[in-house]
Amino acid sequence: MREELSTAIESIAARYPERRSALLPALHLVQQHSGGFVGAEDLAAIAEVIGVPVSEAYGVQTYYTMFQRKKLGKYHLQVDTNIPAMLAGAEAIVNHLERALGITVGETTADGLFTLSTVECLASCGTCPVIQVNDRYYESMTPERTDALLASLRQGVMPDMPVVAHFHSECGVLMARRGMPNATDIDVYVASGGYRAIDRALEMEPAKVVGEVKASNLRGRGGAGFPAGVKWGFLARGTGKPTYLICNADEGEPGTFKDRQIMQFDPHLLIEGMIISGYAVGAALGFIYIRGEFAWIAEILERAIAQARSRGLLGTNIKGTGFDFDIIVHLGAGAYVCGEETALIESLEGKRGNPRLKPPFPAVVGVYGCPTVVNNVETLASVPFIIEHGAGQFMQFGTANNFGPKIFGISGHVKRPGAYEFPLGTPLARLLEAAGGVDGELKAIIVGGLSVPILTAEEAKGLLMDYDSCLKYGTMLGSGGIMVMNETTSIPKVALRAIRFYAHESCGQCTPCRQGSHTVAMLLERIVAGRGSRVDIDRVLQLCAAIKGTTLCPTGDAFAVPIEAMVTKFRAEFEALVD
Amino acid sequence: MRLTIDGRSVEAVPGQTVLDAARAAGIYIPALCYHPKTGKAGRCRACVVEVEGMRGLKESCALEAKDGMVVHTATPKVMETRRLVVDLLLAEGHHNCISCQANSSCELQDMVYHLGVERPSFLIESEPTPLDLSSPGIVREADKCIHCGRCVEACQNGVVNEVLAFAYRGSHAKVVCDDDVPMGESTCVQCGECVQVCPVGALVLKQPRDVRIRPHETTATKVTCPYCGVGCQIDLHTKDNRYVFAMAHEGQWEKQPNKGMLCIKGRFGLDFVDSPDRLRTPLIRRDGELQEATWDEALDLVAERLKATKEQHGADSIGFFTSAKVTNEENYALGRFARAVIGTNNIDHCARL
Numbered sequence: 030m031r032e033e034l035s036t037a038i039e040s041i042a043a044r045y046p047e048r049r050s051a052l053l054p055a056l057h058l059v060q061q062h063s064g065g066f067v068g069a070e071d072l073a074a075i076a077e078v079i080g081v082p083v084s085e086a087y088g089v090q091t092y093y094t095m096f097q098r099k100k101l102g103k104y105h106l107q108v109d110t111n112i113p114a115m116l117a118g119a120e121a122i123v124n125h126l127e128r129a130l131g132i133t134v135g136e137t138t139a140d141g142l143f144t145l146s147t148v149e150c151l152a153s154c155g156t157c158p159v160i161q162v163n164d165r166y167y168e169s170m171t172p173e174r175t176d177a178l179l180a181s182l183r184q185g186v187m188p189d190m191p192v193v194a195h196f197h198s199e200c201g202v203l204m205a206r207r208g209m210p211n212a213t214d215i216d217v218y219v220a221s222g223g224y225r226a227i228d229r230a231l232e233m234e235p236a237k238v239v240g241e242v243k244a245s246n247l248r249g250r251g252g253a254g255f256p257a258g259v260k261w262g263f264l265a266r267g268t269g270k271p272t273y274l275i276c277n278a279d280e281g282e283p284g285t286f287k288d289r290q291i292m293q294f295d296p297h298l299l300i301e302g303m304i305i306s307g308y309a310v311g312a313a314l315g316f317i318y319i320r321g322e323f324a325w326i327a328e329i330l331e332r333a334i335a336q337a338r339s340r341g342l343l344g345t346n347i348k349g350t351g352f353d354f355d356i357i358v359h360l361g362a363g364a365y366v367c368g369e370e371t372a373l374i375e376s377l378e379g380k381r382g383n384p385r386l387k388p389p390f391p392a393v394v395g396v397y398g399c400p401t402v403v404n405n406v407e408t409l410a411s412v413p414f415i416i417e418h419g420a421g422q423f424m425q426f427g428t429a430n431n432f433g434p435k436i437f438g439i440s441g442h443v444k445r446p447g448a449y450e451f452p453l454g455t456p457l458a459r460l461l462e463a464a465g466g467v468d469g470e471l472k473a474i475i476v477g478g479l480s481v482p483i484l485t486a487e488e489a490k491g492l493l494m495d496y497d498s499c500l501k502y503g504t505m506l507g508s509g510g511i512m513v514m515n516e517t518t519s520i521p522k523v524a525l526r527a528i529r530f531y532a533h534e535s536c537g538q539c540t541p542c543r544q545g546s547h548t549v550a551m552l553l554e555r556i557v558a559g560r561g562s563r564v565d566i567d568r569v570l571q572l573c574a575a576i577k578g579t580t581l582c583p584t585g586d587a588f589a590v591p592i593e594a595m596v597t598k599f600r601a602e603f604e605a606l607v608d
Numbered sequence: 609m610r611l612t613i614d615g616r617s618v619e620a621v622p623g624q625t626v627l628d629a630a631r632a633a634g635i636y637i638p639a640l641c642y643h644p645k646t647g648k649a650g651r652c653r654a655c656v657v658e659v660e661g662m663r664g665l666k667e668s669c670a671l672e673a674k675d676g677m678v679v680h681t682a683t684p685k686v687m688e689t690r691r692l693v694v695d696l697l698l699a700e701g702h703h704n705c706i707s708c709q710a711n712s713s714c715e716l717q718d719m720v721y722h723l724g725v726e727r728p729s730f731l732i733e734s735e736p737t738p739l740d741l742s743s744p745g746i747v748r749e750a751d752k753c754i755h756c757g758r759c760v761e762a763c764q765n766g767v768v769n770e771v772l773a774f775a776y777r778g779s780h781a782k783v784v785c786d787d788d789v790p791m792g793e794s795t796c797v798q799c800g801e802c803v804q805v806c807p808v809g810a811l812v813l814k815q816p817r818d819v820r821i822r823p824h825e826t827t828a829t830k831v832t833c834p835y836c837g838v839g840c841q842i843d844l845h846t847k848d849n850r851y852v853f854a855m856a857h858e859g860q861w862e863k864q865p866n867k868g869m870l871c872i873k874g875r876f877g878l879d880f881v882d883s884p885d886r887l888r889t890p891l892i893r894r895d896g897e898l899q900e901a902t903w904d905e906a907l908d909l910v911a912e913r914l915k916a917t918k919e920q921h922g923a924d925s926i927g928f929f930t931s932a933k934v935t936n937e938e939n940y941a942l943g944r945f946a947r948a949v950i951g952t953n954n955i956d957h958c959a960r961l
Contacts, residue, residue: 069787082770083795087787091775364777381774386650386670537755537774537781538651541689544696547779548730568729575692578664578685581650 034059038078044357046271046314046397052079052089052379053362056096057321065105065163066097081379092381092536093362094148095321102137102144104182107161110147111283112479113154113440113512115526122158123147125172129179142183149365149530150283150479151322154440154510155447156194164324168192195447196290197463200426200434202414203407204450206295213329215336218297224342226417230305231350233416238309242412245420246432250287251277251368251405252478252507254496261310261402263392270399274312275377276303278319278406279361279368282478283530284510287436288406290448292319292326295410296333300356302409304342305416307354310402314355318373321362330358365534369582370403372536383536384582407436428454431495439464441513442471453506454495460511469515473599477507479527480587482594483520520599521606524592525553531588539581545572546588553592561607569596611677620673627655627668630681637681638690638719640697641756642669643805645766645861645868649757654693654719657681665689687723694720698728700779702736702751703808709747710809712824716754717808742792745814745876746803750782752810759783759802759811766805767869771796800875804856804868813853813875821852830857833866833874837932837959840866840874851881918950927954 038055042048055075060067067075067090076086090096106126110119123145127133130143137144153159156168160178167178169192181188198204206212206221218224230238243258264272276299280288291299303315319327334356337343345353364382366372371385374396395401411433415423424432431453437460440446444465451460457476461467471486476494482504484492492502499506514523532546552569555561573593576585596603609620613630620629625648630637640652648670656665660678665685680686697703697716705711740748755774760783763772771794775784785794803811815821826845833840841857841864854875861868880886890906891898901909917926928946930939939957946955 072787082764082773083786084771084773084784085764087784088773088775091788092777381777386648386667532778535778537777537779538757540651540653540693540696540755543755543779543781544700545692548696548699572692575688579653579656579689579692581653 031062034062035074035078038075042079047378048079049081049379050359050377052081052086053093053360053376055079056090056093057324057360057362060096064100066100068098079379085380088381089379093321093364095363103142104162105144105146107146107148107151109149109151109153109157109159109161110526111150111530112475112523112526113150113284114157114159115523116441116512116514116518117157117446119158121172122160122170122175125175126160126179129176143179148322148363149533150281150285152280152286152289152320154284154286154438154512156192157440157446161322162187166322166325168194195445195464196449197447198450199455199463200450200452202426202434202450203298203410203436204290204295204448206298207290207448212294213296213333215297215333215340218295223297223413224301226413227301227304227342228348230308230416231348231352235309235311238305238416241420242306242309242415245415245423246430247408247411247415247423248431248433248496249405250407250411250435250508252282252480252505254506257404257408260392260404261306263390264310264402265393265400268400271314272310272312273396273399273401274303274307274310274315275370275373275396275401275403276315276317276406276409277368277370277373277403278317278323279365279373280323280406281320281365281368281534282480282508282510283527284438284440284475284478284512285508286438286440287448287509289323289326290436291406291410292323292330296330297337298410298413299330299406300333300337300343302412303356304337304347304354305412306402306404306409308352312402313353314357316377316396317356317358318367318377319358319360320367321360324360327358327360334358364536365530366536366582366584369584372582373403374401381536383538384584386581426452428452428493428495428498431497435494435509437494437509437511439511439513441511442468442515442518443513444468451494454493454498457489457492457494457511460494461513464513467513467515469517471513472516472518473514473520475504475512475514475591476509477505478510479512479530480583480591481505481507482591483598485598488598519602520595521553521557521603524595524603525550525557527595528553528588528592531584535584536582539585541576542580542582542585542588545576545585548572549588549592556603556606559606563604563607566596566600566603566607609673609675611673611675611679613679614681624673625669626657626659626666626671626673626677626679629673630668630679635681636722637668638715638722639669640693640715640719640754640807641758643758643807645858646758646761646805649761651755651757652693654690656686656689658683658686690719690723691725694723694725695729697754698725699730700734701754708752708809709812709815709822710752710806711822713822714809715807740790740792741814742790743796743798743814744792745798745800745872746791746796747812747814748791749810749812752808753783754808754810755781755783756807758805758807762801762805767799767801769795769797769799769801772802798872798876799870800872801869804858804870815853819852821847826852828855830859833870834933835871835873835877837936838865840864840870842870842874842878844878851879854878914950923951924954926950926952927956928952930955930957932957932959 041054042051076083108123153168158170160167211217239261247257248254307315343355361367367376367382369384372382376382391401426434435453437449449463473483474489475483496506528550532550535542535546537543552565573589576589618633637655639655641649650667655668657668658680737750760772785791826847828843831842831844843855843857845852856868856870858868889900892901930942
């Protein structure tokens with residue numbers, strides 16, 4: 030390996046409390062500088078520089094889908110085919126690419142220019158179909174735009190292509206600056222009221238900041254809805270170890286594209302939220318663990334962090350208060366499970382993203398064995414408003430026990446798919462109306478990301494989009510990723526695509542998830558292909574029922590619950606395929 | 609401290625897990641990934657139990673026993689989970705006890721038998737993976753691997769040879785040597801600790817001299833390793849008074865000098881005991897040829913020659929070299945013999961090399 034690369038790896042390693050954390054960044058770096066892959070020799074060199082066994086480095090490299098072992102085409106075309114993309118016609122894009130390039134998925138063109146792959150959800154659900162070309166996203170793709178993209182790439186140019194992204198901010202809290210020119214710039218952020226909450230926070234005792242967040246009843250926006258202030262309160266005190274704050278920006282739940290609305294368009298809001306939260310929990314270092322496919326959003330964050338640092342908002346002795354805080358942006362590399370907080374911590378430590386056995390919980394033993402709090406992007410981005418305007422003002426939004434604004438990502442069969450910021454507890458019907466209404470006749474809807482039970486059109490009537498109402502309606506609010514399906518949608522196909530996703534993403538640690546997801550996928554494949562029987566349908570249901578509650582982390586339930594719901598509620602459709 | 613397991617009052621010590629407490633009381637809970645030497649892992653999900661006042665299933669291997677705890681190890685959900693685990697593991701691999709070398713010492717087999725599973729619920733659809741026969745002492749059969757992770761933990765953090773690791777993920781996850789090379793081409797030093805902890809037949813010893821003898825046919829005798837001075841405790845497995853294979857003695861492993869582990873010599877270097885080439889009587893070279901002699905003849909000859917050499921060339925013309933393969937007492941005796949009887953300080957030991 031070239032010497033400048035090992036020097037670069039050394040300097041990355043020096044930024045982290047433990048050098049093994051540099052393993053993923055090193056793999057990204059070498060891959061970028063070695064023609065898009067990391068071969069055996071380079072891997073051994075990386076392992077040596079960082080100080081891990083080759084076996085473990087290989088284990089890490091092969092765990093993450095973004096790391097390649099072999100050379101690919103100059104342009105790696107990756108088409109998202111997950112549910113929202115599927116509803117938006119991704120299959121047609123894949124077929125079009127196969128025809129245009131004369132290759133099938135997984136192959137490279139003879140001239141070495143293009144490799145075609147299908148990938149899991151890229152969090153572009155509102156702007157699907159999406160093709161990721163190397164590190165760049167090309168969204169709102171049509172066959173015509175795909176042709177234009179290919180023509181440009183053949184000329185050696187990564188083109189700029191406009192994207193039509195719909196949005197609306199009813200609350201003006203999390204998406205207040207959406208549509209504002211240069212909103213990612215610190216001057217625009219400050220001029221529009223940013224970095225004011227930080228002054229108020231630094232005048233308060235940290236415990237008071239925690240108290241205010243607790244009082245606001247801000248519930249974790251990652252999906253579980255656990256009160257953020259209460260979570261902070263679990264942090265182990267007096268351990269003599271540092272406390273770390275981690276922002277979970279792994280946004281990988283199919284149907285979810287809310288966190289990127291904040292990071293891509295208003296990065297300083299997240300940074301301000303992290304500074305205040307870091308102050309509240311007594312952390313001097315925070316990490317933004319962002320999914321690897323968002324490398325280009327990570328660059329936006331890095332620029333914003335550099336600006337904040339240059340203004341003395343990050344670094345040592347912030348605003349003369351003696352408070353030190355800095356942020357490291359850490360890229361994942363293609364693994365859904367890393368959205369689970371203990372898997373995320375493992376990944377941040379440079380390991381395979383395998384969830385840990387709990388207890389101990391991260392609040393006691395988190396990253397590097399230290400007390401750690403992991404919060405979602407949207408959760409942290411809500412903190413500045415709470416501190417600046419007070420918990421009471423925050424609670425003006427929403428319904429009892431479900432306070433605050435929320436970004437809903439609406440995808441699938443609506444006329445204006447996109448990101449919509451509304452108060453928690455907004456009627457689903459109102460959100461659909463904001464998204465231009467259902468395109469066709471509503472058949473079914475998934476309201477909280479792929480891992481929650483599907484609702485029939487009938488069941489969804491009257492649903493309010495908050496944690497408690499969703500539970501009452503037999504589903505979950507989850508991430509607020511709403512996928513709308515009209516009468517043309519085949520639920521067995523949706524179920525098959527869903528289980529393929531989970532089988533692809535299972536970390537493989539525990540038996541029911543690793544082999545259970547694989548077996549359910551095989552059964553559904555058989556059913557959808559018309560080779561199955563009613564016994565297979567029963568087997569799917571039996572397996573789902575048995576898997577629930579048995580896995581090491583929530584991933585088992587994440588597929589068993591929604592697949593069971595799809596098969597149960599639309600059983601006739603499955604039976605029609607096997608009879 | 610007492611807890612109740614399946615209605616029985618069971619004694620436990622602070623820090624003990626529910627699994628250990630149950631096992632100490634003779635209550636069977638299957639645990640495929642947990643091993644006392646490699647610790648809790650939470651992978652297999654076989655050891656889950658239900659505890660009154662706690663939500664959902666709990667891994668008994670990771671759950672600390674508490675005074676007054678009420679544990680149920682055979683509720684419908686627990687039994688359903690065990691059945692699920694067995695069904696999925698059987699669907700995932702190619703398990704054939706009839707021809708498996710681990711037959712009768714297989715924890716999966718025990719669990720299947722205990723559950724009374726006659727047939728797995730799902731069909732096996734995968735193509736068989738070839739055996740890895742590349743290493744001198746160990747056979748790897750990936751299709752029998754149940755992903756328990758014991759071998760990886762043992763290799764990485766027990767013996768710290770850092771060869772075995774998990775690669776890939778989901779149903780493609782597998783245990784690899786280094787960067788997925790055959791074991792014989794890897795940095796593996798053949799300590800065999802992976803075989804020692806493997807609960808199934810995925811990692812087995814290559815049988816010496818092509819004998820086909822399975823564990824239930826052998827008798828284990830606890831012996832001290834004859835190689836170096838550590839004093840490793842070995843279970844020497846014999847059949848009809850002949851050596852078959854060796855494993856580390858795991859009884860009270862924490863108190864053993866080798867902590868239930870062995871090196872390549874202790875594990876694979878003992879087949880000499882039955883070698884026809886072994887010396888059975890002393891040999892004396894007469895007329896250029898080694899000839900059988902009695903101990904009296906041999907010792908007389910050595911004494912006579914030592915005496916003559918000392919008289920002719922002085923005591924320092926003689927040197928002694930001792931070995932770690934004999935006991936401290938024997939080494940001490942030779943030291944005394946060199947210094948007090950012969951009168952030289954020329955004595956050394958192979959461990960200094």
